[in-house]
Amino acid sequence: MKIAGIGMICSRGLGIAAFENALESGWQKPGDTAARWLGGRNAPAYLVDLNTVPDRRLLKKVRRSDHLSKMAVLAAADALADGGMGDVVPNKLGVIVASAFGPHVTTFDFLDDFLDHGDTAVSPTTFSNSVHIAPASYISMSMNIKGPTLSVTQFRFSFQAALQLAKTWLDQRRCDHVLLGAVEQYGDVLGYVMDHKLTSAADGKIKPFAFKPTCQVPGEGSVFFLLSNGNAGSAYGFVNAVHVNDDPDSGKTVDLDIIDADGMLPDESAYLGSLSPDTPATAYSPLFGSMMIGGAFNMAAGALMLKRQRSYAAPVQDNPHGIRLLSETGNRRMESIRCTGYDCYAERTSIYVSRE
């Protein structure tokens, strides 16, 4: 399964070039957000400002959609364009959208209606946009994609499970291409829940290699991959395997380990056992924030590194456990990368991406 294109939007901007700039330039203090639960204080969060999107045509097409769907549409269109399919949508193109929390902000908007006006006077538009399938539907509608369109959720492994499914669709020729993406939105209630259940980093800095105690900074954004069959002409390399739970390839040697640690678990020590002293490791959550779909951003970073043959230093290098961190940015020969994630049950996912 080749990665033919990548599109994304995060707090550092729209497009893979913006993400590349973020990887090159490293950590930046995130913006602040206010919320009722903060009682007049502000808290750091890696948020997407859609006002900075220069080309408004696509946003106009989906003007009735919410922030979540807009981010997904922009990232999906960006991936198609990056894969050279911006103008002509191919036949047998499927769409899979993964999200841990879906349109929760719009759901709470709907509940506002409900609480303010009762169950007989709620907004049909808000209700329509609060359904999990909305981002995928806006993608299909705005880009005239008529293949299978699926929305999935599996909390921490939403993206990885969707990637596994995309591979079966391509292998079984249900689709010639799959536009696979992940999207997550920040909202006040989610911020409150994260702050209540986890430790928030007051300085806005996620320390992915601290492992315990951990600290999180909420993020939002969307990443899409244009995945295709075939062995030739891949822009970014190939997804060779996606393992959930058992990893029969765990003994394989790779050139780089990327871990999804981002403070979304109070104890991320499981990652320690997955790392080898012989293999450099990195994590990019400090660039885009803590999200259950962070693994998608990390895979995008890995694919970009394989394409550029350039490694990007871990943006936050606090390293109390003496991990062999990727400490410098520079050109580097790399053939394969492993992206590893853990959930709160210490279950593991591994994605193997290679250049050839």
Next chain:
Amino acid sequence: MLITGLGVISAAGNTVAETLDSFRSGKRNAGPVSLFPTNLSSPAFEVRNFPATYAAKGQRTLGLALCAVDQALADAGLDDLSGYRVGVCMGTTVASQLNNLQFYAGYREHGSAPMTAVDQFLKGNLSEYLSRRLKARGPSLSIVNACSSGTDAIGVALSWLKSGLCDIAIAGGADELNHVPYSGFASLGIANPGLCTPFDRDRKGLNLGEGAGVLVIETRAAVQKRGKKPDLTLNGYGSSSDAYHLTAPSPEGVGLRAALQSALEEAGIGPDEVGFVNAHGTGTHDNDLVEGTVLADVFGPDLKMLSTKGYTGHTLGAAGGIEAVFTAAGLRAGWVPASAGFQNKDEAIGISPLRHTTAITGRFALSTSLAFGGNNAAIVIGRERDA
């Protein structure tokens, strides 16, 4: 792939056998909503006499799902899943959203609220919950494709089995009757003030329902290992998007036609080999017009077709799972019920659903789902040749 177990719970009955009794008698167990206070009056199809062992507080959807899963596993003769790679793929709408009114009202008023509802939500991802409960180590994924979720979940399970990701898949859908979608559908103007009448000329909208429907699907190798001789097969799945509108189906039924074609292709059969279609048939004007017209075009005007939503209401993410079980049970029993609520043919549709309990012939049947957002899905279920 072989279907070895069926499990279902809905207003039509808490087991397959109870459901078939309801179908035979034409009984429609709808009434005023009892699960939450409401100012709306559309009748709902609630599950009655929900077994107490499954009634987990605040997690009705999970209880419904588990009830159907236990039935399906018992039907499959699978009391021990160890030694198998078991995948779990379930569709839902309610279990994917943190839409607890009490929690949110508390947060809105005070800027804080107890985490009970959040904890339930975080532990309540449908497939994850079932995988953990069953100690299943295969793939696990919750499908949140609105009203086609259950059908899509079965299609995903078929892909997993074909790819070798698992030996056994537990797939279907589950949803409880919930206040939020209940008022949401009313706001869209498609909630019927009376009982739904799918495909009828004078149809006035849908009724919501609740329940769960689950299939146990296995590779032939897994079944042979267990020495079972199942009589049902899962032969094909198709899915396609209308790319048209967030809530309305494409008037030409573009996506449904493509989904049907894909499902038939995968099954390797033609339309003339289909014994009957269990249609989505919600009872809304647009859905039934588009779906009925497409079914008449693809299968011809003599197609035996029905909607079972007159017995269950629209169970949203559960519908595809429940209707897959009904379809399989119909193939196995050799008859299907009357399409409850139907009286007058809609000339604009060009096909009528079954008016009476009808014997069916043919090895194959289809179940279709049309979803919010324009997704369409279809699965082909068959009988083993020597069954």
